[in-house]
Amino acid sequence: MLFRKKKEKQPSNISMMDNKVNDDFVAEKVTKIKDEDVELVMDNEEAISQKLSNASPLRKYAELGKIMFAMLKDVKKGNYPNVPWFTIASIVVVLLYIFNxxxxxxxxxPGIGYIDDLAVLSIGMGWIETDLHKYLDWRLANGENA
Structure with missing residues (x-):
């Protein structure tokens, strides 16, 4: 297995406009992520990045997507160890959901097609924000451009 699994984290209580897209939905998807899903995200990096850059509601999150991909790459290469599986799985769920x-x-x-993408992105970010900040701090400490 490429990444270590972490005990399941209790979903947060973020309230969502659309009751179909909520913490439980995302948490269920996160618990089902496998190494093959991580590879699928990595194989589709360009297409996912392009969708983030080209879709108006998602455009401001393009840089965040780049950081997520960089983190996945550094974890996969073994450069950035000790990342909880829940964080990796959350990133994969968010990126695969946006890609779909x-x-x-x-x-x-038109107009509402990206609401659920933004909701899943928000939920995922709420769970992994601290780990992303740690990753960016690590990159800065190691002289890599963040």
């Missing part, structure tokens, strides 16, 4: 055009609210619906 036919999710709970299909992306091609």
């Amino acid at each position: 055009p036919l999710d709970l609210v299909p992306d091609f619906i």
